[in-house]
């Protein structure tokens with residue numbers, strides 16, 4: 001029997017609430033497909049600072065090293081915002097994990113499913129135009145990691161600086177990931193940059209064009225980030241794979257999430273060259289809605305599906321979860337943020353959505 005070990009890092013804010021629903025779904029899918037998914041929870045983020053004195057305790061890192069994959073919730077929140085940058089949960093835990101495991105390839109798929117266009121805030125004709133975008137974001141370099149960064153000077157002369165830095169090798173490997181993804185999709189890569197002002201973007205263009213020569217079946221176009229944010233609203237169906245640096249991918253993937261209706265719908269996979277990965281919702285800890293039982297658990301559930309697909313090579317269970325999620329949305333079992341003000345009375349809670357995904361999984365098992 002296939003057996004896997006998963007390090008579960010729920011984190012802060014809505015993290016533990018939505019992780020509980022992903023856990024239910026993993027139990028159901030394991031039972032249906034006869035696989036063993038051993039999950040072990042580890043502290044991370046603000047919770048770990050409060051209870052263990054640091055955002056990424058050594059036991060958590062070792063637990064992740066010993067696992068086949070990491071299922072991550074979200075971290076951070078107002079309570080830890082005033083800590084020095086290097087101690088904050090986002091940098092001390094999440095960026096450290098990404099860097100430690102060399103998780104350079106971040107996949108963020110955003111799709112408006114036929115029949116579910118009403119969930120999108122986009123105008124109906126745009127929502128119905130066939131929106132299916134994969135953001136491929138470089139995740140371990142660029143301005144989030146470049147050195148030097150810091151603050152110097154005093155008074156009005158005080159200044160702060162970050163360094164945006166990319167090597168040829170770093171651009172090349174994420175470009176290859178984008179082209180290979182495009183080969184399995186519609187065969188189009190749109191590379192997002194700011195080559196009219198940034199040196200890193202000029203190198204980015206040069207390298208992506210060189211990589212494109214190895215993929216004659218995939219077309220490559222370039223777009224400036226400012227125009228890209230506009231085009232995603234105006235005509236998202238023109239895009240297949242959006243290849244982005246760390247910063248631009250962070251920004252545009254939130255926009256792509258909203259195209260589908262909610263930040264709470266967008267899962268992500270962060271992979272290294274060995275196929276090891278961390279799987280997490282693209283959004284954050286949502287402190288504005290945490291603790292109310294109203295957060296959308298779908299991004300966390302779909303992240304678990306991506307984990308099964310990409311790190312554990314369990315395609316059928318991953319497909320089954322994705323189908324159960326679509327069936328749940330089609331059945332209208334959705335959290336409040338997906339509904340207009342006039343329909344708030346029919347909003348489902350976080351756990352009701354998780355229960356419905358499990359029910360749909362079990363229903364489809366009986367039918368098949």
Ligand SMILES: NC(=O)C1=CN([C@@H]2O[C@H](COP(=O)(O)OP(=O)(O)OC[C@H]3O[C@@H](n4cnc5c(N)ncnc54)[C@H](O)[C@@H]3O)[C@@H](O)[C@H]2O)C=CC1
Pocket residue numbers: 014018073074075076077078090094262263264265280281282283284285286287288289294295296297299337
């Ligand atoms: N991977 C991670 O752990 C990330 C952590 N963060 C951290 O999270 C905290 C909050 O950051 P924000 O900028 O507010 O971004 P956020 O993504 O947490 O929230 C932005 C908006 O989306 C909504 N939202 C997000 N997830 C949702 C869900 N599952 N269901 C329904 N609505 C949802 C929130 O309620 C909020 O209105 C910060 O401390 C930030 O640094 C931010 C992004 C990623």
Ligand SMILES: CC(C)CC(=O)C(=O)O
Pocket residue numbers: 090091094095250282283
């Ligand atoms: C800590 C941040 C870089 C996380 C984030 O916003 C993201 O990965 O989308």
Ligand SMILES: [Mg+2]
Pocket residue numbers: 250251254282283
């Ligand atoms: Mg982000």
